[in-house]
Amino acid sequence: AATMKGSLKLTWVPRSHPFAQLPSDSRMARFFTQRRGPDSPVAVSGPVGCxxxxxxxxxxxxxxxxxxxxxxxxxxxxxxxxxxxxxxxxxxxxxxxxxxxxxxx
Known part of the structure; x- marks a missing residue:
């Protein structure tokens, strides 16, 4: 059987972080995968919906x-x-x- 591990958390980031650069009406999520490595996360961002x-x-x-x-x-x-x-x-x-x-x- 395949084993997969994931996590979701809120955390503080410095002002230089991509999350801190977002407009107030947008959100972003980043995914770290073994394939892309720790230095190349997949980032998904967009405006906040309902x-x-x-x-x-x-x-x-x-x-x-x-x-x-x-x-x-x-x-x-x-x-x-x-x-x-x-x-x-x-x-x-x-x-x-x-x-x-x-x-x-």
């Missing part, structure tokens, strides 16, 4: 992982129990969301 960009990207990544053979995907968010419940609820609500739907009202 839905959560990060959850939609994560849902698509998990879908791809399952399609390519991952047998089990475990999401283990940090934080308080209340934050975990809220995050799990958001992920369930967004699980069928696709990136192409962003920007629609």
């Amino acid at each position: 839905r959560l960009v990060g959850d939609a990207l994560l849902a698509d990544c998990l879908s791809l992982a399952r399609r390519f053979g991952a047998q089990k995907v475990v999401l283990n968010p940090g934080g308080t129990d209340e934050k975990k419940k809220r995050l799990l609820h958001m992920r369930r609500a967004q699980s069928s969301q696709r990136i192409t739907e962003f920007g629609e009202s």
Whole structure:
């Protein structure tokens, strides 16, 4: 069985970081892969829609992982129990969301 590992977290970045250079109405996600290495992440950015960009990207990544053979995907968010419940609820609500739907009202 294939083993895949991923993480999603909020973190502080310096003003020189690409995330800090984004306009206030945009969001960005970066993906680090073995194929591209630690110095060449894949970056996806765009305007904020009415839905959560990060959850939609994560849902698509998990879908791809399952399609390519991952047998089990475990999401283990940090934080308080209340934050975990809220995050799990958001992920369930967004699980069928696709990136192409962003920007629609």
